[in-house]
Amino acid sequence: MDYVINLRDLSKSYGDTVALKDITLQVPKGQIFGLLGPSGSGKTTMIKTLTGELRKTSGEIHVLNMKEEQFPTPNYKAKIGVLSDNSALYERLSIYENLKLTCKLYDVSLDEIDIILEKVNLIDDKKKVVSKLSKGMKQRVMLARTLIHKPELLFLDEPTSALDPGNVDKIHQILRELNEGGTTIFLSTHNMEEATNLCDCVGLLYKGSIQEMDHPDHLRYQHSSNQFEIETHDGELIKVENKPENSGQIEQLIASGRVKRMYSDDPTLGEVFLKVTGKDLGS
Template sequence: MEAIITVKDLKRTFGNEKALDGIEFGVGRGEVFGLLGPSGSGKTTTIRILTGEFEPTEGTVEVLGYTHKDFSRSSYIKQLGILSDNSALYERLTVKDNLELFRKLYGTNKQSVRQVLEAVGLESHQDKRVSVLSKGMKQRILLCKAILHEPEVLFLDEPTSALDPITTDRIHDMLLRIKEQGTTVMLTTHDMDEATTLCDKVAFLDNGKILEQGHPETLRHSYKNNEIHITYNGGKTTSVTRSMENKPALERALFDSEVIDIRSDYPTLGEVFKKVTGKELV
């Protein structure tokens, strides 16, 4: 698969503090790649380097064939869509006027505003001032702004942070459609369910270092235990190692009327993160 983003031995320091300490990863065309980690782990710093806001201290980064020295070029910037905590809208303008402003800036067709608003379910709100909209609506408009010009690469920094579940699901659906159209997406999140739903590959980032990376399901399989968990009526739970020695006990559990649930150990992505880093994501 063609590499769209390549990061090798990337380091970034702020004074004596190491924000990134030699991270490496690659993202192929049309993939969704997630940087997962708690606040302060280096996720946002990575995005800001790749979008040209910060310079790397050491290492090499390449996006769409451009190195970090070329990230300020308009030919590079026009191929990116960015949603970050620095993204903003003009509060006094309407939804439509905000998007029209950016549409003209990027030179996209007139139908693009209507199309992106329909995609996020906000076409009926296009004539409302941004100032009267909820946080969830504003977040969806910011996403519209980021994809209005059909970018080659979409960078999303905590795209659904603090949003309600319905809005989050709508944004997830939209991102999966964007992926199907061939856009490469890189996102940061501390939401492991979001990463499991969206990402083709993830990297666990902690204290500026990548401790593990791979496909979410592959990582889950890699860290599972060879145990069967049995739950009984009343809430009691026992764990039995899967082995020939325990075969009779497992067979009895299958036909025990007091047993209400039997499942193999299959950790969530969040549980894998805890096993790898020794930390819980909050």
């Protein structure tokens, strides 16, 4: 298989602080991979190590078939896009002028600016000065700047943190479209909904180690107690194991008109995280 990211026993320490410990993972081309973890679990360290901002302590890293030594090269930088906390914009310049600077940096035609602004839904705002934009609009300008040189691989460090649900949806829509066009995405988040809705594979990161890694639905299913809970109109709670031989019993209950609500007890990714690590994602 063609892996865009291939890590073996990757570790990173800051002095005595171990931030990443023996991480082994592969991200195939075209996947949206999510690192889900609370504050301090090592998400930013992971992204900075993969983008060449930090050097690993030990282990093997291959990204786009390149080794760490090649990460500072223009060839690597041309193939990746990075959106992080450090991605500040020039506040006194307009959206267009900000993107013009990025085009010069990457030697990209200025014609790309309108194309990318269409994509992030900011074409009508391009003359606006950045200091007057909302937080959600600024995040979309930063995303546009990350995308303008058409990277094959995107690294997004908490791309929607502190945005309202409307802006979160807009960014998710843009990311899905990019992914459908073939871009591989590696993102970090502490938001279980983001991981569930967007990612093909999620690694649960806690204290620098990946505790479990799988498709979000598989993770939830594996930690489910595999029961349907049926609440009747007269207040009874009936638990039925999710097995084919029980389907007749469930159908009978539904036909009797007694069923008020019925749900499976698959946990949320947040509940899975709590079960696996003993820690809440928000703490």
